[in-house]
Amino acid sequence: xxxxxxxxxxxxxxxxxxxxxxxxxxxxxxxxxxxxxxxxxxxxxxxxxxxxxxxxxxxxxxxxxxxxxxxxxxxxxxxxxxxxxxxxxxxxxxxxxxxxxxxxxxxxxxxxxxxxxxxxxxxxxxxxxxxxxxxxxxxxxxxxxxxxxxxxxxxxxxxxxxxxxxxxxxxxxxxxxxxxxxxxxxxxxxxxxxxxxxxxxxxxxxxxxxxxxxxxxxxxxxxxxxxxxx
Ligand SMILES: O=C(O)COP(=O)(O)O
Ligand SMILES: [Mg+2]
Numbered sequence: 001x002x003x004x005x006x007x008x009x010x011x012x013x014x015x016x017x018x019x020x021x022x023x024x025x026x027x028x029x030x031x032x033x034x035x036x037x038x039x040x041x042x043x044x045x046x047x048x049x050x051x052x053x054x055x056x057x058x059x060x061x062x063x064x065x066x067x068x069x070x071x072x073x074x075x076x077x078x079x080x081x082x083x084x085x086x087x088x089x090x091x092x093x094x095x096x097x098x099x100x101x102x103x104x105x106x107x108x109x110x111x112x113x114x115x116x117x118x119x120x121x122x123x124x125x126x127x128x129x130x131x132x133x134x135x136x137x138x139x140x141x142x143x144x145x146x147x148x149x150x151x152x153x154x155x156x157x158x159x160x161x162x163x164x165x166x167x168x169x170x171x172x173x174x175x176x177x178x179x180x181x182x183x184x185x186x187x188x189x190x191x192x193x194x195x196x197x198x199x200x201x202x203x204x205x206x207x208x209x210x211x212x213x214x215x216x217x218x219x220x221x222x223x224x225x226x227x228x229x230x
Contacts, residue, residue, distance in 0.1 A: 013117065013118060018181060020055055023221070036090040063080060067083055095132055099137070104223065106138075109221060120147070122162065123147070123149065131148075145169075158188060196215055
């Protein structure tokens with residue numbers, strides 16, 4: 001189903017915002033850390049586009065995808081522990097150094113706050129990567145709650161993290177809107193019964209965002225904030 005271009009969302013009390021590809025252009029960080037890990041394992045560097053298409057389903061999935069370029073399923077599992085350890089070390093060392101905040105993010109978060117909408121960040125990025133990055137970019141103070149991909153028993157596209165935010169905030173799922181760059185965010189939102197808006201500039205697993213079932217595509221978080229009201 002094609003997503004409609006514009007829709008006003010009323011009766012919204014909470015917004016659940018994705019991190020990678022929605023608030024921050026982190027692909028260059030992934031590119032550097034993955035290729036430093038690959039160099040340690042004597043593997044050739046990968047193009048940023050290849051790595052970007054693997055982002056969004058957490059670190060373990062990313063490691064398996066970048067190892068599967070060179071190895072069969074058994075080889076992937078054999079190299080997985082070393083790759084994960086190396087990648088985590090390199091990612092933490094450069095976390096945020098090559099990233100940038102997308103246009104309209106701070107303004108959009110500010111406007112949502114001013115409208116009385118409560119804010120949570122739900123990312124599949126490990127919490128140990130997500131928190132320092134939110135601090136470094138100055139985005140942490142906007143959020144009452146931050147859940148990483150390893151904070152809860154299940155991660156997106158499972159609806160559990162969004163249902164947990166709704167419970168924490170004491171709001172009904174239909175009073176919450178998720179804003180994200182991928183089908184992961186939209187699927188989790190639909191399954192939770194939340195509303196969902198997609199941004200078109202992030203990382204949707206190499207697929208067109210217009211094919212994702214959502215309540216609309218917004219050009220920025222500021223554009224989303226204009227459409228949302230209590
Ligand atoms: O898989 C990741 O690390 C990125 O996930 P996010 O888009 O949910 O922030
Ligand atoms: Mg994302």
